[in-house]
Amino acid sequence: MASNTQHEPTPVEQSFLNWFESTGGYLSPDVSLHDFTLQGMGRGMKSNKRLERDALLFSIPRYMLLGTRTSTLPSRAIAADEKAASLEAQTNPHLFTWQSLSGGWTQLLLVMLWEHFRSTAEGGAALNDSLAPRGSMDDEQDNAGGSVGPSWGPYFDILPRNFDTPMFWDRQELQDLEGTTVREKIGLAEAQLAYRTQLLPYIHAHPDLFVGSKASANARQVESLISTYYSEELFHRMGSAVLSRSFHVNLPGQGGLEEVGEAEDGMEVEDDEDEDEEDGEGEGEENINDVCMVPMADMLNARFESDNARTFYHQDVLEMRTTQVVEAGEQLLNTYGDPPNCDLIRRYGYVDEPNGADVAELPATTLVDALLSLEGLTSTTAVHETRRADLLSRLGWTISIGFDEVHALAYLFPLSQEAPFEPTPLSPTERELRSAAASISDELLAQARVLIMSPETLEKLKKKDKLPSSRIEAREFVDGQSRGVAEIIARAIELRLEVYPTTLQDNRATLYASLSTHKRLAPLSARRRNALVVRSGEQSVLMDNLRVLKAADEASRKLEKGQGVTSEKRKDASESAGHKKSKR
Structure with a gap:
């Protein structure tokens, strides 16, 4: 608009x-x-x-980017570590070092805090910094007495001071996210642990580095400076700024005009890397030195499938360019990669409506619970525990050969562009349902089939290095009972829906009540509304998949009944099911 x-x-x-x-x-x-x-x-x-x-x-220019490559704190910290090590190695073998802060974003956040302090009048005087620019980002790190790059003071001033991400919600507000996958991914406890056990002890170990000439003041004054400029509240604020506004910028010299990528999540305290990894980085981990703040680029907003500008980099500069014609007065929008609302609210504190990229997570263990539920086994019986152990063992085998532990379900039908943004058509034909079923994950289908097949069939598949076919209409006949792949997954989705405290209909009624009642109702708070959008989005995805799976289950039952398959034929068909294991 x-x-x-x-x-x-x-x-x-x-x-x-x-x-x-x-x-x-x-x-x-x-x-x-x-x-x-x-x-x-x-x-x-x-x-x-x-x-x-x-x-x-x-x-x-690259030297204006804010990160571990453009700040001189890392080189100064390493120099301070070396000096401290020569004096304290024998008396303090567990001395905190800059390298010991390498997990997650701790180093980057400490750079943000230090540069923020340096940009203030008090911090600039205490650190006695020069404001001379450093040059390009691939220059060697300066020594402790070298130039220190630009002061990012006006940039810090324009960054948000308040965030609507769940990291800053109170307990009552978080209750509105009950049932969603957002709550377990907020990372507040991990961030607090990183601050209290890594960052703060390191600051206290090097007061001259972090408060400069003020380190010679009395202990109370030093502590006052640290609690003001390196507080936990400011640490979380900087962390949220990095989470919502940072970019992943590779080193120059890779040739061509390339698009800048977003930084991946890194707030969590990461485990130590395996000793046999040559480059010191775990598989899939990003290099924290590539993550940085890009002033001006983060001024652009984003909206689902609406971007009209992208960031590109050259040898010495980054450029923001349009990717299509933009009319006068039109908002310039960057891309966040069209993430689902559960990621948008966690990282940026907002949601998109409609959001066709929404997903709902279905843990593979829910398939086990679904089958036990269909078999009528309750958790109070020994038979239940024995059966559950067997099913979990089967599930473990599928995971050991590369299957997912959690399946991300997506919409199978496009969303309407008007509230309440339902998957359309509302009443799909059998042909449309069959077509949509083709988008359901093959791994999910195969994993469900492993759970319902007979022990004999499963052992034959393992010995022959085969996997079961991933047909949604597949059924297995075991111990006189027929079970279908679609039936198991549909029941698993029903169990997943029971986790939410309110139904999809309830959430939509709350969100869009004025559309049906035509009455002016008390407005929802922004946080409550966003939480309900996330919750209803996940539920909508689950319901969309559920109707397709139920249709597939009904079709498989009709097919089985129409074929008139005998018990012996069912057993033979079950034992011969499968295909060669594909390379993963």
Whole structure:
């Protein structure tokens, strides 16, 4: 939606714009910062005129990026560690070092805190820093007495001071996320542990490094500075800024004009890497040195499948360019990769409606619970425990050969573009249901079939290095009972839906009550509304999959009945089911 209103920069915004250009950045006169609060998006960037595809919006030298490669704290910390080690190695063998902070984002967050302190009048004087730029990001680290790069003060000033991510919600607000996968991924406990057991002890071990000349003051004054500029509250704020606004920027020299990627999550305290890994990084882990803040690039908002600008990098600069024609007054939107709302709310504190990328997680163990439920076995019997142990063993085998422990279910039908944003069509035909069933994960189907087949059939598959076929209509006949793959997964989804404290219908009634009653109701708080959108999105995905699976189960029962398969034929068919194990 285009905005023709003019927005006068606030003093903080003007200070940031002045800093950006005076430090070496370029901002096109064809774009400007704008307040999109009425659109529910806060500060963003808009076009002042029609922009053609590949128009340059702004560029930023690499030395203006804020991270472990552009700050001199890492080199200063390493120098301080070496000095301390020579003095204390014999008396303190467990001395905290910069390298000991390598798990997760601890080093990056400490850089953020140190640079924030350095950007203040008190911190700048205490650290006695020079403001000379360092040059490109691939320069060697400066020694402790070298130049220290730009001061990012105006950039820190424009960063949000308050976040709507669940990290900052109270207990009552978090209850609205009950049943979703968000609560277990917030990472507050892990962040607190990193701060209290790693970051804070390291700061106390090197007061001269973190408070500069103030380290010679009395202990009470030193502690006051640390509690002000290196507080846990500020640590969480910086962590949320990194989580929601950082970019993954590779070192230069890789050739060509390449797109900048987003930083992956890294708030958690990571386990030590395996000793046999040559490069010191676990498989799939990002290099924390590649994660940095990119001033101006993080001013752009994002919306599901609506991006019209992307960030690219050259040898010495990063550029933001349009990827399509942008009309005058239109908001410029970057991409977050179209994540589901459960990720959007956790990382950025907002949700998209509708969001066709929503997912619902289905733990593989729920398949076990589903089969036990269908067999009528309760947890109070010994038979239940024996049967459960057998099913978990089968499940463990599938996981050992590469199957997922948790399945991410996605929408099988497109969403309507009007509230309540339901998968359409509401009443699909049999043909449409069969077509949608083809999108259900083969691994999920095969995993369910492993659970329902006879022990003899399973052993034959293992010996012949075979996997069961992943047909959704597959059925197994064991001990006089026929069970279907779709039947098991459908029951698992029903059990997953029972975890939520309210139904999908209840949530939609709360979210969109005014649409049906035409009455002005008390508005929901932003956090409660976002939580209900996340919850209803997961439930909607589950219900969408459930209707397809129930249709498939009904079709498989009709097929079985129509074929008139005898018990012996069912058994023979079950034992011969399977196909060669594919390379994974």
